[in-house]
Every structure is written in structure tokens, then in C-alpha cells.
Amino acid sequence: MFGEGKGLEAGTKFAIASTYEQFSARWNDLISERIGWIDTWARGLSEFDHLTIIAATKFCVENMIRSHNLPEFKTLCNRQRLGLSLEAPIVSEQEKLAKAILAHCEREHADASSSVIADALLIAAAVLVMKEYKSSGIQWDESAADEGVAGRARMFGRETLHWCKEAELGRGYWVDEAS
Numbered sequence: 703m704f705g706e707g708k709g710l711e712a713g714t715k716f717a718i719a720s721t722y723e724q725f726s727a728r729w730n731d732l733i734s735e736r737i738g739w740i741d742t743w744a745r746g747l748s749e750f751d752h753l754t755i756i757a758a759t760k761f762c763v764e765n766m767i768r769s770h771n772l773p774e775f776k777t778l779c780n781r782q783r784l785g786l787s788l789e790a791p792i793v794s795e796q797e798k799l800a801k802a803i804l805a806h807c808e809r810e811h812a813d814a815s816s817s818v819i820a821d822a823l824l825i826a827a828a829v830l831v832m833k834e835y836k837s838s839g840i841q842w843d844e845s846a847a848d849e850g851v852a853g854r855a856r857m858f859g860r861e862t863l864h865w866c867k868e869a870e871l872g873r874g875y876w877v878d879e880a881s
Contacts, residue, residue, distance in 0.1 A: 713752035718743050721759040721775075729769040746772045750779045761788045767867045791868075791875040801875075827851065 722739050726732050732739060747755060758778040762770055765788075770778065774792050781788055807819045814822075831850040835842050868874030869881045 717752040717755035725769045754782045757782045793875045
């Protein structure tokens with residue numbers, strides 16, 4: 703789309719290309735090459751005008767500790783277009799459920815240590831992933847366990863590093879837990 707010059711007005715194309723340049727300069731963590739990234743984002747952001755994209759980009763570069771993915775950025779663009787605050791955390795359904803489960807465990811098992819609760823939750827997660835794999839007809843073996851459980855645990859473990867940085871700034875969905 704971007705390379706062919708179809709579908710978007712010039713200002714929007716420029717805004718998306720500028721977003722790539724600013725994200726790349728700020729965080730240097732974009733894994734896609736420039737044209738592919740811009741094409742993907744152009745398709746995903748085609749409903750927004752250039753002023754909305756510029757405002758969301760400016761907010762990210764000035765306030766965020768990591769680059770946003772396309773769905774997160776689209777959420778910011780929607781908020782910008784609707785005149786809503788860009789400051790509110792973008793919270794996944796998984797995070798909302800995790801917070802509810804954590805609160806339930808802490809309330810119902812107040813005598814258990816954080817370590818015991820964490821291990822119990824990891825066991826429960828492993829069992830759920832195992833059931834998901836088996837019900838899909840995928841053999842549950844060491845490789846599946848590493849990919850399905852260990853990989854996810856590592857991913858979310860690393861995400862907590864971002865949550866802690868956000869908490870240090872007094873913001874984020876996990877600010878109370880990570881402070």
C-alpha cells in the first residue's frame with residue numbers, strides 16, 4: 703500500500719513513516735524492516751487522519767518506556783480521535799483476569815506466602831496449557847512444555863520489567879503491585 707502510493711492520503715503516509723523513524727530512533731527495537739513495517743501500519747491505521755497519528759506518536763515518544771505494537775497504537779489513535787485521555791494504561795483481558803485472580807488468591811489464601819501463590823499459579827497455568835495442547839491434538843512433550851509454558855512465563859516475566867519502570871514513574875495498570 704505505502705510503496706504503491708494507493709489507499710492513503712500523502713499526509714497520513716508521511717505520518718506513519720515518521721512514526722517508524724521516531725520509534726526507531728527512540729527505542730531501536732523495531733523488528734520489521736522499514737517498508738514492511740510502514741505497509742503493515744498503513745493498513746492497520748487507514749481509518750485515521752495524519753493529525754491523529756502524529757498526536758499518538760508524539761505521546762508515545764514523550765511518555766512511553768517502550769515502543770507500542772500496532773494494536774496498542776491503534777487504541778491510542780482511537781482515544782485521540784474520541785478526545786479521550788492517552789494517559790490511561792492499555793490493559794489486556796489477560797491482565798484484568800490476572801489481577802482478579804491475584805486479588806482472589808491474596809484474599810482467600812492470606813496465610814500463603816507470595817512464593818507459594820506464585821508457584822500454585824504457575825502450576826495452574828501449566829495444566830491449562832497442557833489441556834489446551836492435548837485437546838487440540840498436539841503432543842504434550844518437553845518441546846511443547848518449553849514453548850507453551852516456559853516461553854509464555856519468560857515473555858510475561860520480561861513484561862514485568864516494563865511494568866516496574868512505569869510504576870517508578872507513578873503510572874501503569876500494575877503501579878500498586880510494582881511500586
